[in-house]
Amino acid sequence: MTTLQDCQALDAQDALRPLRERFALPQGVIYLDGNSLGAQPRAAAARVAEVVQQEWGQGLITSWNKAGWITLPERLGDQFAPWIGAGAGEVVFTDTTSINLYKVLTAAARIAREDAPARTKLISERSNFPTDLYIAQSVCQEYGLELVLLEPEEIAGALQDDVAISMLTHVNYRTGAMHDMAAVTAAAHARGILCVWDLCHSAGAVPVDLKGADADFAVGCSYKYLNGGPGAPAFVWAHPRLINRFWQPLSGWFGHAEPFKFVPDYHPAQGIQRYLCGTQPMVSMSVLQCGLDIYTEAERFGGMAALRAKSLALTDLFIRLVEERCQGHGLGLATPREHAARGSQVCLTREEGLGVEGKDSGAYAIVQALIARGVIGDFRKGDGTGRHKDILRFGFTPLYVGFEDVWHAVEHLRQVLESGEWQQPGFNTLNAVT
Amino acid sequence: MTTLQDCQALDAQDALRPLRERFALPQGVIYLDGNSLGAQPRAAAARVAEVVQQEWGQGLITSWNKAGWITLPERLGDQFAPWIGAGAGEVVFTDTTSINLYKVLTAAARIAREDAPARTKLISERSNFPTDLYIAQSVCQEYGLELVLLEPEEIAGALQDDVAISMLTHVNYRTGAMHDMAAVTAAAHARGILCVWDLCHSAGAVPVDLKGADADFAVGCSYKYLNGGPGAPAFVWAHPRLINRFWQPLSGWFGHAEPFKFVPDYHPAQGIQRYLCGTQPMVSMSVLQCGLDIYTEAERFGGMAALRAKSLALTDLFIRLVEERCQGHGLGLATPREHAARGSQVCLTREEGLGVEGKDSGAYAIVQALIARGVIGDFRKGDGTGRHKDILRFGFTPLYVGFEDVWHAVEHLRQVLESGEWQQPGFNTLNAVT
Known part of the structure; x- marks a missing residue:
């Protein structure tokens, strides 16, 4: 049996431990929801005061150049690119994941229409994050494609010659299951299918090698594992072989080859800059840099290899402790045990x-009871079919979650279950945001 | 001849004067570029510290509900709606002007395709702000429309039965000339043409009555006269008679009827909420509220009628002083003298x-010499045809610009011209952002 002392020993040996001090975490909280909204970097407070009071307040319009606002989307892209296996000049932070997905899906649909007009399908996962499916639905409607939703085990067999585009989220938001990006991409490419990857739950959380996997397009958000702040601008990547083939349809001035020439005709910039559109929210984007800076610092602590090792150790420990200490309460594991198939969360x-009263699963009330104790995870509702069950979701950000945190989280879960306190009235008002 | 004392007397009588104290303006600066980036509300410093350190840092994921982040786009829309003649539930702040324009132009193109498939043209102004033309170019390409660019005096004659959509910016960014929104909209509607208005240079600057004018769609930015901060989220409005007719194509989860049900099919919300898409940058959006709060406060000082009266008095004074004191240096007036045709800037x-050395107009160097003296305006390059000349652009935000500021600005301009200091090397590196 694992003990508290075992967990404390793991923290004592944790080379990444100093990075926890980069975050301002509330007293008395064990935060296992960084896969929904990452924690606040301590540097953000000073940075945001600087951007508001100095850069905006004092520098005013001159800060577009003097403070480097104008190039921040590209500079942040270059800073973060190595963490997803992308090169310099291939990534920009801008807009939202949904909007960036619209850009790349439209580009992919235009390429497919030109290269393979007979292909009629865009495939995705039924339990993909809904906004991805909504955007795909819109693009399919515009380009005459059929959106086909699959279970994970059906994907390999569906990669056939009638498919134009595969749009998958690397790590599933409900289960934490991770696709083998290289294998799926290779199988899709063997059939001439373009691959679009959503990295919302994998950027900064697991090793991602877009160019190694030979992916075609990718998008992702920055407010989860990247700790960029609520609604911080998302990112977009396109493989260099495809990037200049088509305009994306959101052809705003920041994607223009010469945005400050103010010419009436659109001429897209070469490279990823053409995936920019309008003026970006510089206060939010400046705060985002504080999150990325911690990743840059993490290079000195072993980079993604060290983060991944710790993430797997944390999630392994959580699974083990739940199984050792929370038996007999009807809990099951939705997340794969196999390391290669697991993101940085346990569901x-x-x-x-x-x-x-014998209704539903009680999962929602259990999560609420945990939150009341300061253990913040979240709940995702099932679809009532039995295939997609109610989920208690716990994210483990290796930058700031420790092994003793895992112990206490499971201990609270055990007490909540054994005491029955989750059955108290009041633990039943939905307030979840992915 | 107008004197400094005359200007000081106007400031002494200015009922809006207390609102200037709501802004943190740099010492020694006369800021006449609020039509490009508005000044920083003093309240922004405390607000941004609160949103970063308390709401994000301490509240973490719970702040989506507890701090009201989730409803902020609609709440800010309701707060600002009266300033543009819109009703509650008709406006949201979200994304960028370019993206919002894409949404409404696509909606308009879909409506036109259904109601009037024989119409083939989208008309706009050749000197419209370029990003509007770029987005229109993209939508025209997708919907098989022809983008026709006109000079202002050609518009009335072009409102014919072959036009599907008129897309105009209410106040021109280069000249400060203002269209008669009600008259143009009525003439367009008489021919069955949908009217899309860009309010970037008029929201908060001049009276706007979207429903009074019976406009169809409108967009605008919040980082100019609304003082929302660099790149703050833009706004979008649709007339209630049209709002539910079509999906806009950026069908992200925040525009869903039930975004937190996480169902795989898109069902757009009723009302302006369907013009939302992805997760918004809450740090920037929270700062934006500080700018809108000053407008709310301005209601007590006479609201838009008082702001407009002061704006016209400021721009009249600037024109008069330039004509009285800067003769003989080749300056001309690009902005209409007629009040009804003038925004809140003078060009x-x-x-x-x-x-x-007898090259170009010298306008750029003059603007740079003024900036070096602390008088911040900006420069917009002409198109070399003589029709659209080089522009020295000065914006007058009545919330914080005073009459004595105008005197000193013109006095600096006079000294720059008479001393010839604008001819010094170094006043010639382009750094303009609208």
Whole structure:
């Protein structure tokens, strides 16, 4: 049996431990929801005061050049590119994940229409994050494609000659299951299918090698593992072989070859800059840099190899402790045990009918009871079919979560279950945001 | 002749004067570029510290509900709606002007395709702000429309039965000339043409009555007269009769009828919420509220009627002083003298060939020499045809610009011209952002 002392020993040996001090975490909170909204870097407070009071307040319009606002989307892209296996000049931070997905799906649809007009399908996962499916639905409607939703085990067989585009999220938001990006991409390319990857739950959380996997397009958000702040601008990447083939349709002035020439005709910039559109929110974008800077610092602590090793150790420990200490309460594991198939979160299921008065699974109330104790995870509702069950979701950001945190989180879960306190009235108002 | 004392007397009588104290303006600067980037509200410093350190740092994921982040786009829209003649539930702040324009132009193109498929043209102004033309170019390409660019005096005659959409910017960014929104919209509607208005240079600067004018769609930015901060989220409005007719194509989860049900099919929300897409940058959006709060406060000081009266008095004074005190240097007036046709800026031209060594107009160097003296305006290059000349552009935000500022600005301009200091090397590196 694993003990508290074992966990404390793991923290004592943790080479990444100093990075936890880069974050301002509330007293008394064990934060296992960094896969929804990352924690606040301490540097953000000073940085945001500087950008508001000095750069904006004192520098005013001159800060577009003097403070480097104008190039920040590209500079942040270059800074973060190595963490996803991209090169300099291939990534920009801009707009939102949904909007960036619209850009790359449209580009992919235009390329497919030109290269392979007979292909009629865009495939994705039924339990993909909904906004991805909504955007795909819109693009399919515009380009005459059929959106085909699959279960994970159906994907390999569906990569056929009638498919134009595969749009998958690398790590599933509900289960934490991770696709083999290189293998899926290779199988898709063997059939002439373009691959679009959503990295919302993998950027900064797991090793990503877009060029190694030979992916075609990728998008992702910065407010989860990257700790960029609520709604911080998202990122977009396109493989250099495709980047200049088509305009994306959101052809705003920041994507123009010469945005400050103010000419009436659109001429897209060469390279990823053409995926920019309008003026970006510089206060939010400046704060985002504080999150990325911690990744840059993490290079000195072993980079992604060290983060991944710790992430797997944290999630392994959580699974082990739940299984050792929370038996007999109807919990199950939705996340793969196999390391190669796991992101940086663990999702538990609970049997239907074990909820209050025998209704539902009780998973939502258990999460609320944990939050009341300061253990912040979140809940994702099932679809009622039994295939996609109610989920208790716990994210483990190796930059700031420690092994003792895992111990206490499971101990709180054990107490919540054994005491029955989750059945108290009040633990039942939905307030979840991915 | 107007004197400094006359200007000081106007400041002494200015009922809006207390609002200037709401802004943190740099010492020694006369800021006449609020039509490019508005000044920093003093409240922004405390607000941004609160949103970063308390709401994000301490509240973490719970702030989406507890701090009201989730509803901020709609709440800010409701707060500002009266200033543009819109009703509650009709405006949201979100994304960028370019992206919002893409949404409404696509919606308009879809409506036109259904209602009037024989119409083939989208008309706009040749000197419209370029990003509007770039987005229109993209939408025209997708919907098989022809983008027709006109001079202002050609517009009335071009409102014919072959036009599907008129896309105009209410106040021109280069000249400060203002269209008669009600008259143009009525003439367009008489021919069955949909009217899209860009309010970037008019929201908060001049009276706007979208519903009074019976406009169809409108967009605008918040970082100019609204003082929302660099790149703060833009706004979008659709007339209630049109709002639910079509999806806009950026069908992200925040525009879904039930975004947190996480269903795989897109069902757009009723109302302006369907013009939302992805997760918004909450740090920037929270700062934006500080700018809008000053407008709310301005209601007590006479609201838009008082702001407009002061704006016209400021721009009248600037024109008069330039004409009285800067004769003989080749300056001309690009902005209409007629009040009904003027926004809140004054644009001067300068004769070609009067620049350094007889090249160009010298307008750029004059603006740089003024900036070096702390008088911040900006420069917009002409198109070399003589029709659209080089512009020295000065914006007058009545919330914080005073009459004595105008005196000193013109006095600096006079000294720059008479001393010839603008001809010094170094006043010639382009750094303009609208």
